[in-house]
Amino acid sequence: MLEIKGLTRRFGDKTAVDHVSFPVPDGGLTGFVGGNGAGKTTTMRMVMGVLQAHDGEVLWDGRPITAAQRRRIGYMPEERGLYPKQAIADQLVYLATLRGMDPGAARAAVMEHLERFGLAERAKDRVEKLSLGNQQRVQIIAALVPQPDALILDEPFSGLDPTAVESMAGLLREHTSRGVPVLFSSHQLDLVDRLCDRLVIMAQGKVVTQGTAEELRAGGPVRYELVTAGDAGWVRDLPGIHVADVDGRTALLEVVESGAEQRVLEQALRRGPVEEFRRVVPRLSEIYQEATS
Numbered sequence: 334m335l336e337i338k339g340l341t342r343r344f345g346d347k348t349a350v351d352h353v354s355f356p357v358p359d360g361g362l363t364g365f366v367g368g369n370g371a372g373k374t375t376t377m378r379m380v381m382g383v384l385q386a387h388d389g390e391v392l393w394d395g396r397p398i399t400a401a402q403r404r405r406i407g408y409m410p411e412e413r414g415l416y417p418k419q420a421i422a423d424q425l426v427y428l429a430t431l432r433g434m435d436p437g438a439a440r441a442a443v444m445e446h447l448e449r450f451g452l453a454e455r456a457k458d459r460v461e462k463l464s465l466g467n468q469q470r471v472q473i474i475a476a477l478v479p480q481p482d483a484l485i486l487d488e489p490f491s492g493l494d495p496t497a498v499e500s501m502a503g504l505l506r507e508h509t510s511r512g513v514p515v516l517f518s519s520h521q522l523d524l525v526d527r528l529c530d531r532l533v534i535m536a537q538g539k540v541v542t543q544g545t546a547e548e549l550r551a552g553g554p555v556r557y558e559l560v561t562a563g564d565a566g567w568v569r570d571l572p573g574i575h576v577a578d579v580d581g582r583t584a585l586l587e588v589v590e591s592g593a594e595q596r597v598l599e600q601a602l603r604r605g606p607v608e609e610f611r612r613v614v615p616r617l618s619e620i621y622q623e624a625t626s
């Protein structure tokens with residue numbers, strides 16, 4: 334397991350990453366989210382050792398990570414680093430051999446990945462001839478081909494079309510199912526919500542919340558939606574709840590006092606037919622807004 338413990342980095346008198354700690358469990362997808370400048374890239378760079386930490390450490394199976402272990406991590410940096418003039422397949426094979434792969438095995442794996450991303454026919458094209466989205470696919474393939482022990486991916490989904498997003502998600506799942514820990518940053522909250530086993534939310538250099546999506550949701554407000562046959566404005570007078578919104582026959586309620594939702598339902602039934610009464614699960618975007626505000 335990969336574990337980040339107390340990582341800290343300053344730039345001048347600004348602390349960009351401030352004692353950041355979180356695990357990246359084996360076989361799980363960990364989503365790393367936070368606004369622009371929150372400190373995600375700086376954290377990932379420290380994990381990879383391309384930027385020195387001023388405090389804290391990166392652990393691999395409970396011990397400080399070694400250079401050899403870091404070389405076994407597939408890293409997709411924020412600054413994409415492909416050679417524009419070289420043919421796509423040759424470049425991917427070359428990069429894989431630098432990571433210790435046998436050239437024959439590397440070429441077979443490269444062709445398989447290009448096929449899956451719909452790029453097999455472009456194998457001999459120079460990288461610069463590809464659209465930005467396709468260059469992004471090639472960059473991702475470069476990180477995945479050597480069957481790394483872990484994956485650290487800085488915004489791997491940005492710029493990908495929906496089909497490529499699904500191919501990419503499927504590929505990452507293949508890596509987690511062989512036990513690999515995967516950390517990726519993203520601004521696409523719905524995607525993170527759908528894909529991730531765990532989430533780490535950062536704001537202004539600090540981790541503001543982390544856990545599984547269920548854990549984060551359980552920590553959010555308990556909300557119910559009530560739809561009645563008549564106007565639902567009467568809910569405003571009930572104790573033990575906060576009325577988040579009333580729109581004609583529909584009311585959105587936040588339970589302040591445990592059990593108050595049962596009284597709401599009783600009252601509603603006394604007043605007439607209840608068309609709907611359901612627990613509203615907060616969306617990740619709401620949890621994110623709350624954690625970072």
Ligand SMILES: Nc1ncnc2c1ncn2[C@@H]1O[C@H](COP(=O)(O)OP(=O)(O)OP(=O)(O)O)[C@@H](O)[C@H]1O
Nearest residue numbers: 344349350367368369370371372373374375376411
């Ligand atoms: N080399 C650097 N020199 C000075 N400041 C830096 C450097 N790298 C990052 N920073 C600052 O550190 C803070 C965190 O930046 P970082 O790139 O880690 O954020 P991020 O969460 O990845 O943002 P984004 O989502 O926009 O990529 C920002 O205020 C940024 O300006």
